[in-house]
Each structure stands twice: as structure tokens, then as C-alpha cells.
Amino acid sequence: MSQKTNPIVHYVIVWPLVLFAFWLLLSGFFKPLLLGLGVVSVVTVVSLLYKMDKHDEQTQPLPLSPRFFAYVGWLLVQVFKSGIQVTKLVWTQGKTVEPTLATLSIRDKSVNTRVLYANSITLTPGTLCIDIDEENVTVHALQHKSVEQLDKGEMARRVANVNKEGESS
Structure with a gap:
């Protein structure tokens, strides 16, 4: 297509x-x-x-597909939910910040998929992609719970689904 x-x-x-x-x-x-x-x-x-x-000489067409718009909608919900979580973490006494550094596998993913995944992590409040290579992405998070969410693979699966039809790299 x-x-x-x-x-x-x-x-x-x-x-x-x-x-x-x-x-x-x-x-x-x-x-x-x-x-x-x-x-x-x-x-x-x-x-x-x-x-x-x-x-x-490397034009990148916009991925204007239903998959892309579905992913953007899902990501906006995740950004909102994470923003609330970080706000509660900052304003609520008794909860502690648990800075966590984790390496997540991104083997067998195209360049576009790896980049979209790393940028999506960084857009989500409380998480930051600090390194990316062909096999792994290194993430800093304010709470271990955020890394556990990423480790479940929902975001990685959705990012891979966005780039299914246009895998070129």
C-alpha cells in the first residue's frame, strides 16, 4: 500500500x-x-x-495513517496520566522519588521505530530516554513503577504497529 x-x-x-x-x-x-x-x-x-x-536527499513522508493517529491519541492519554502521577509525586508528602535507570531491549526494530519509541518515552512525564543504540534504549525514570510499565511492552508494541506498513529502515 x-x-x-x-x-x-x-x-x-x-x-x-x-x-x-x-x-x-x-x-x-x-x-x-x-x-x-x-x-x-x-x-x-x-x-x-x-x-x-x-x-x-532523504525525505521523510508524514505517516498520516489511521495507525499513526490512533497512536498519537493513545500517547496523549499516557502523557496526561503520567503528568497526574508526577504531580501527585511532587505534591504528596510521604511518597518518595525513586530515581531509576533501566535498559530496555529494542532489538530487531527499524530506525524509525526506535526513534519514535525513544521520543515517546521522553514525551511522557517522569521518564527520559538518555541513550539509544541498535539493541537497547536507556531510560531514566522518577519511579521504578514507570520502568515496569515500559517493560511490559505496551508502548513498544504500539510504536511497532505504527511503523508496520512503512518499514523501510
């Missing part, structure tokens, strides 16, 4: 729409000046992206 699209379409339509929607989501401002600054920001980023892709 590999579809070839003109890369110009990505730079003129897809990237600007995705980036501007993301900018609106994060800013929440609809005043003309701020919308104009958002447009300038998007045009700048897209032009830099175009120049970088022409230089290294």
Missing part, C-alpha cells in the same frame, strides 16, 4: 497544514497579528525543511 506522491505536494500542502494546525493547537490565539506570525513561522519551517531534504 505504498503510494508515491510528488514531494512538492508535501511542502506546499501537507506540511503547512499539519504545522499550522499544530501551531493553532499549541497557541490557541486567533488574533490577526498572531495568525500572521504563525503563517510566517510555518513558511520558515517548511522552507528550511525543503532545503534540508534537498541537501541530504
